[in-house]
Amino acid sequence: MAHSASMSSRQASADADSSTHHPTLIESLKEYARGIAGGLLFSLPLLYTMEIWWAGFIAGPWRLCILFGVTFALLLGYNRFVGLHNDATLLEIAVDSIEEMGIGLLLSMAILWMLGRITPRMPLQEIVGKTVVEAMNVAIGVSVGTAQLGGQSHHEGQQQDNAGSLSDNKALFAQLVLALCGAVLIAANVAPTEEIVLIAVESNAWHLLMMSGVSLVLSAMILFYSDFTGAPKRDPDSGFSTVLRGTAITYGIALLASAAILWFFGRFTGTAFGVALAETIVLGVPAVLGASAGRLLLQ
Amino acid sequence: MKNLEKNWLEWSVFGISALLVLGMLGYLVYNGATSTSSPPLLSVSVGQGEQHGAQYLVPITVSNAGSQTAEAVQVTLTLTGTQPSEVSSVQLNYVPRGSQRQAWVTFHSDPHSGSIEARIEGFAQP
Incomplete structure (x- = not known):
């Protein structure tokens, strides 16, 4: 995160008009790479913690649903105020939040499988429980990573915009x-x-x-x-x-x-x-x- | 809508994500709506014992058909019909709801020459 200032000038021209065009494949791949890095940075300690695996099968399905909902609300809020440009529509925010949630689920499933914590022979209940509990923190990490770990300068400019255009209550x-x-x-x-x-x-x-x-x-x-x-x-x-x-x-x-x-x-x-x-x-x-x-x- | 421009890669990631999110959420809701709040319902099945050195290893499988997870499950197996009869026990950390856990117990006598009775002595609520 500390690098953003030093890297900003180099990418300034490349990113200046990216919001109005289709992003190129390379750009989106880089964005996913940042998301994955952020997700893992913030949540790998959790993926390595056995109390979390246990929480996956101890917590009942309704509690997991609540966790799902709260995480989605946090992602929506974060993407509304930080991740995207200021004039993002609700639909756009929702699409990005779902994407981050999905990456979180995929990532935690892959890591849990790599660590031998979920196996194909386990009952679905246990696999889903463990994945969901882990994925929520990964998803927030993905969101933060995508927004923070990049070096775009338009991001910094947009921050000023955000602060300036938001009313006091919204701020x-x-x-x-x-x-x-x-x-x-x-x-x-x-x-x-x-x-x-x-x-x-x-x-x-x-x-x-x-x-x-x-x-x-x-x-x-x-x-x-x-x-x-x-x-x-x-x-x-x-x-x-x-x-x-x-x-x-x-x-x-x-x-x-x-x-x-x-x-x-x-x-x-x-x-x-x-x-x-x-x-x-x-x-x-x-x-x-x-x-x-x-x-x-x-x- | 002009902001919602994504390339095919981003759309496919979104598609997979949406499927995954809806699938998991749907499963949880289905699971929550269909499961009753029964306590852990544990059962033990005893497999075929095999000899290793001076001991016989007997595999057991503990299944939990209830809708709550059992912690610190204490399983005791009694081997009768041999001289002398033997008691072995094993403790399992967790048997999650709807899951199975495997364990082994050992006997000195050949379990094939007697009969084994398996019993769950007790468990804790996590």
């Missing part, structure tokens, strides 16, 4: 979607592991408070105080309230994402409220990292 909504995508991408890597439950159960109130504090500090640091790539030039007079609000919203999104992911992996079933809250705060630390960085990097 906030776009930020929320990006924060959610970032939180899911990062938190999903550790969410299904036993370690989250272990830390949650063994932490006392002070540890949990410390985790919340660290989450807030990390978020404020990334969003406002580190000149992170993509961070808006902050008006020095904008004051503490802006920082407080931005940080609080991001942490809220991170906790929401943590809770949703933990629920999906069945971590809340039969669990006392206090323990569930502790798990959410524990997972909130990586989630807030993803959410804060996502707001800046994924755009």
